[in-house]
Amino acid sequence: xxxxxxxxxFICRPDTPEADVDKVIATLEHAAAEKGGKIEAVNKWGRxxxxxxxxxxxxxxxxxxxxxxxxxxVVKELERRLKVSxxxxxxxxVRLDEELKRxxxxxxxxxxxAARRPRKAATATPAxxxxxxxxxxxxx
Amino acid sequence: xxxxxxxxxxxxxxxxxPSGPGGGPRPQGRAGGPAKRGKRSFVRKKKVCxxxxxxxxxxxxxxxxxxxxxxxxxxxxxxRRMTGTCARHQRWLTVAIKRAQNIALLPFAAEL
Numbered sequence: 001x002x003x004x005x006x007x008x009x010f011i012c013r014p015d016t017p018e019a020d021v022d023k024v025i026a027t028l029e030h031a032a033a034e035k036g037g038k039i040e041a042v043n044k045w046g047r048x049x050x051x052x053x054x055x056x057x058x059x060x061x062x063x064x065x066x067x068x069x070x071x072x073x074v075v076k077e078l079e080r081r082l083k084v085s086x087x088x089x090x091x092x093x094v095r096l097d098e099e100l101k102r103x104x105x106x107x108x109x110x111x112x113x114a115a116r117r118p119r120k121a122a123t124a125t126p127a128x129x130x131x132x133x134x135x136x137x138x139x140x
Numbered sequence: 141x142x143x144x145x146x147x148x149x150x151x152x153x154x155x156x157x158p159s160g161p162g163g164g165p166r167p168q169g170r171a172g173g174p175a176k177r178g179k180r181s182f183v184r185k186k187k188v189c190x191x192x193x194x195x196x197x198x199x200x201x202x203x204x205x206x207x208x209x210x211x212x213x214x215x216x217x218x219x220r221r222m223t224g225t226c227a228r229h230q231r232w233l234t235v236a237i238k239r240a241q242n243i244a245l246l247p248f249a250a251e252l
Contacts (some may be wrong), residue, residue: 007202009202009243011243011244018231031165050244050245051204051241051244051246051247051248052244052248052249052251054178054244060244064202075150090243090244091237092202092203092236094239099198100198102197102198103197103198107197109196110197140186
């Protein structure tokens, strides 16, 4: 099976010491490796205000991870660990590989179209003036 | 639709048929009418999809500041007719907003 990419965000209680957050990340990395997945990136957003109260708290310590794995067991295990952990208030896993694929496709499509357009403009120059005038205006 | 079709059909028939010279001027006059009427009644600034302007292929749910203009004060997602977002981008946008709500980047409903 092809490799899937996930975004995993979790929010720790704002009073958690930095060391505990690192510990949570370390256990996740370990768990992912055990199940055959991989944590590609760790990005600590730090304390930020949440849009609504969670567990009667207004702030949270956000951590953003990029997880790659080829089967869903990894996500299951990571979410189980997050649920068990006392410091973690909230977490969200989003599968992103299909959206990234679509993004790539659209990007390639547009690049190809952009590459084709100048040639069309070059062939159109001997033809009617209003068309070329518009193109000149668009370029300017 | 019917009014637009008449002038298109008129030019080929004009040189061949005897009724050409008589029928010619009338379709032209009719074609001018609806266009003028349309201009007069609809003077409205056209809203453009912001994501199309930026040529966005992907709307990131993590960037709450991008999504914020598309929700109401109370947290509702604004409809397309308000923001001018195109159908495709609105579809992506709603998904992004809902994801952001789940991780407390955006509110479900404003707190009082």
